[in-house]
Amino acid sequence: xxxxxPSTAVTGRxxxxxxxxxxxxATGSVFHATDPSNGQPLEPLFRAATTTDAERAAKQAWEAxxxxxxxxxxxxxxxxxxxxxKLDALGETLIELARAETGLGRTRLIxxxxxxxxxxxxxxxxxEAGHWVRxxxxxxxxxxxxxxxxxxxxxLRPLGPVAVFGAGNxxxxxxxxxxxxxxxxxxxxxxxxxxxxAHPATGELAAQAAAAAVLELGWHPGTFSFLQGxxxxxxxxxxxxxxxxxxxxxxxxxxxxxxxxxxxxxxGRPDPIPVFAEMGxxxxxxxxxxxxxxxxxxxxxxxxxxxxxxVGQMCTCPGLIFMVRSDGSEKxxxxxxxxxxxxxxxPLLSARTRANFNERLATVSRIDGIEVRGGSPQAGHGSAxxxxxxxxxxVLYRTTFDTFxxxxxxxxxxxxxxxxxxxxxxxxxxxxxxxxxxxxxTGSVFASGRDAGISRQLQIILxxxxxxxxxxxxxxxxxxxxxxxxxxPFPATTAPHTTAVGARAMERWCRPVAxxxxxxxxxxxxxxxxxxxxxxxxxxxxxxPPPFDG
Numbered sequence: 307x308x309x310x311x312p313s314t315a316v317t318g319r320x321x322x323x324x325x326x327x328x329x330x331x332a333t334g335s336v337f338h339a340t341d342p343s344n345g346q347p348l349e350p351l352f353r354a355a356t357t358t359d360a361e362r363a364a365k366q367a368w369e370a371x372x373x374x375x376x377x378x379x380x381x382x383x384x385x386x387x388x389x390x391x392k393l394d395a396l397g398e399t400l401i402e403l404a405r406a407e408t409g410l411g412r413t414r415l416i417x418x419x420x421x422x423x424x425x426x427x428x429x430x431x432x433x434e435a436g437h438w439v440r441x442x443x444x445x446x447x448x449x450x451x452x453x454x455x456x457x458x459x460x461x462l463r464p465l466g467p468v469a470v471f472g473a474g475n476x477x478x479x480x481x482x483x484x485x486x487x488x489x490x491x492x493x494x495x496x497x498x499x500x501x502x503x504a505h506p507a508t509g510e511l512a513a514q515a516a517a518a519a520v521l522e523l524g525w526h527p528g529t530f531s532f533l534q535g536x537x538x539x540x541x542x543x544x545x546x547x548x549x550x551x552x553x554x555x556x557x558x559x560x561x562x563x564x565x566x567x568x569x570x571x572x573x574g575r576p577d578p579i580p581v582f583a584e585m586g587x588x589x590x591x592x593x594x595x596x597x598x599x600x601x602x603x604x605x606x607x608x609x610x611x612x613x614x615x616x617v618g619q620m621c622t623c624p625g626l627i628f629m630v631r632s633d634g635s636e637k638x639x640x641x642x643x644x645x646x647x648x649x650x651x652x653p654l655l656s657a658r659t660r661a662n663f664n665e666r667l668a669t670v671s672r673i674d675g676i677e678v679r680g681g682s683p684q685a686g687h688g689s690a691x692x693x694x695x696x697x698x699x700x701v702l703y704r705t706t707f708d709t710f711x712x713x714x715x716x717x718x719x720x721x722x723x724x725x726x727x728x729x730x731x732x733x734x735x736x737x738x739x740x741x742x743x744x745x746x747x748t749g750s751v752f753a754s755g756r757d758a759g760i761s762r763q764l765q766i767i768l769x770x771x772x773x774x775x776x777x778x779x780x781x782x783x784x785x786x787x788x789x790x791x792x793x794x795p796f797p798a799t800t801a802p803h804t805t806a807v808g809a810r811a812m813e814r815w816c817r818p819v820a821x822x823x824x825x826x827x828x829x830x831x832x833x834x835x836x837x838x839x840x841x842x843x844x845x846x847x848x849x850x851p852p853p854f855d856g
Contacts (some may be wrong), residue, residue: 315514316403316507318350320534322361323527324517327359334550335537339506341651342409342696352506355533358702360498360546366528367467367496368552373526374493375464378683378831382492385432385523389491390426392515393419393483397532400511404477407505409696414616418478425485425807432809439816441832443841447824457619457788457821459833462816464494465580471568472502472509473559473793475619476657482512482532486557486582489811495555496529500547503536503596504656510534545626548572548581555815558583559621559806561662561721562797569800582814583800584734584793586719587747588625589781592736592764596756598634605752609725612780613642614700617652619659621792622748622781624717627727627763628707628739642702643680645680652696654722660696663722667701670720675709678702679727698722708737717744731759740767745795745802748774748781771795773805779831 319327335354338347393400399608404415406607430603432438439461446457468490472481479485482499492495501509508613521530535543544564548556548571556572558565565583572581593605612624629635650837654660667683680702700723707730710716716726737760740749749772753761761777768775773794784792786805792807793799799806804814826834 312763313670316510317351318352318506318510318534320353320355320363320451321510321513321517321532322359322363323370323531324529325527327353327355333482335504335539337506337537339407339504340656340696341406342655345657345694345696348507350507352534352536354535354539355543356539357546360533361550363498363528363531363533363549363697364467364469364550364552366531366574368528370496370526370528371464371466371494371784374496374529374632375495379436381432382494385519385525386426386430386433386488386492387517388519389483389488390423390430392518393512394423396511396515400425400478400508403511404505404508406695407508408477408655410477410616410655415478418476420480421786422483425479426483426488428786428809429488429812432812433492435471438809438812438816438833439832441837443833450808458820458822459824459829460818460820461830462493462813463819463830465815465817466495467552468495468497468498468815469553469556470497471544471558471560471564472499472661474504475504475616475621476559477502477505478560479560482509483516485806485811486559487516490555490557490815493812493815495815496526498531498533498547498553500533500535500544503540504658506536508532516588519724522776525809529603540814544568545571548579549575551577553797554579554584554585556581557806557814560585562586562719565800581800582804582813584747584808585797585799586721586808587612587718587798588719588744589622589746589750590628590740590743590779591624591750591753592740593627593629593635593638593734594751594753594760595630595632595634595733595750596754598632598638599756600754601752601842602634602637603641605696606638607645608780609638610642610645610702611784613702613725614645614649614723615782617654617698618700618781619655619721622784623723624725624750624781626743627725628730628736629727630733630736632729635729639679639702639704642725642727646681646700646702648702649681651695651699652723654696657696659721660698663698663720663724666718666720666722667724668714670703670724670726671708673705673716675713676703676705676726679704681723683747685725700724704765707731707739711742712741717742736760737763737767740764740771745798746772747774747794747798748772749790750776750779750781773798773802
């Protein structure tokens with residue numbers, strides 16, 4: 307059994323209200339992380355949080371939320387920046403922990419850490435600027451007849467404590483200190499993170515960075531908690547958090563099954579709460595005839611790299627490729643097949659990921675009308691359990707539009723390095739396929755000037771089915787910026803009107819509140835007279851009269 311670096315401060319315990327769980331209280335199920343490169347369990351032993359731990363974390367978060375509710379945007383920005391500095395200071399220790407627990411490459415993990423830091427900084431800048439709260443004012447008019455006009459002001463206000471479920475495929479950017487945690491803290495919500503069992507040491511070390519920042523700045527310690535969530539009690543712990551009355555919203559990135567379980571639990575509460583779950587996505591790609599005629603080989607090469615990006619374990623890896631049969635489509639198939647045939651098996655995130663991948667491949671391979679065009683659905687998997695490398699090889703399937711159209715399971719995600727090429731007989735079938743796909747995070751269209759007509763038709767259809775529409779590019783690579791939308795219709799997410807990336811991700815943890823005829827001292831700072839962050843409303847370009855105080 308391998309041991310994680312002794313230079314780390316990993317305790318194997320939960321951190322409740324910014325403090326490690328006492329050793330004598332660390333009861334419950336135990337579990338190990340696993341090194342995917344060899345299947346060996348890693349020390350130390352981790353102890354899953356108990357129901358009591360979850361309840362205590364939720365109550366502490368409730369106290370902290372109300373204690374820190376009136377913190378200014380400047381203060382919240384400072385907290386986010388200090389968290390970022392402490393995360394960055396973990397340096398190579400964090401990268402090596404994440405590499406050992408996930409099998410992801412060092413270069414990929416460094417890029418992911420930088421993305422996490424940029425995300426924290428983006429939310430700090432946004433909350434400091436203050437405009438995100440959508441503060442509006444409709445001033446009162448006591449002289450209006452037949453009835454006086456009341457003074458009405460509104461803005462977004464935080465919901466309360468948020469439960470965040472760490473993602474398995476992004477141990478830094480979507481997990482303990484990922485976008486959900488950062489955006490929730492930015493709005494003024496306290497956070498309870500349920501760590502992902504595949505990278506518990508990485509999660510705990512990141513949690514320690516957040517805890518140190520909270521304590522250093524003198525915030526209520528319940529502002530942040532981290533619960534180790536593996537072993538036999540993993541699902542029970544998740545339900546306990548979601549069903550606790552102090553938790554007011556949930557952020558989740560993972561499988562459709564896991565996301566819907568949390569969604570159903572939240573909907574079954576006496577007071578249902580929102581679950582913002584990012585679940586699964588096939589990320590369809592449409593290769594139009596003009597583009598195929600001009601750059602088939604280059605497109606095939608780009609798609610092969612995108613499908614295999616992080617061994618196919620990104621939310622936005624292409625899963626379905628649609629094209630009309632032609633010499634260009636054959637070139638694309640040959641290029642991807644060649645790349646896949648030359649690829650060595652690579653580590654998947656966990657034995658659970660591999661088991662799910664194998665199950666989906668077995669289902670697809672049994673379908674009449676499906677053929678393996680490149681790679682292999684068997685090569686490099688190892689056994690489903692035991693100390694063997696947890697690896698997979700890429701595979702490209704080929705089928706016809708009719709088979710795709712008649713087979714529901716081909717519309718579902720295969721999480722891992724696999725894609726299905728759907729060969730159509732005419733351009734109209736591309737439009738039919740676009741109309742039939744499930745809700746997805748992305749949709750991609752490769753088109754040339756000769757494809758303008760059908761490209762526009764595809765755009766109109768895909769706008770209703772995806773959160774981000776890419777032209778002449780692959781979907782992997784989600785830019786952290788104001789305009790980014792990382793979301794989509796069900797089953798990609800449970801909330802198609804939201805995004806998990808970009809400044810608007812903060813709006814998930816808020817709701818609008820209006821204040822009518824409120825004394826100035828009772829209003830949030832953003833709504834008081836003279837506050838430069840407020841957006842003053844006017845009618846016909848004429849400033850509204852002073853507030854009605856009657």
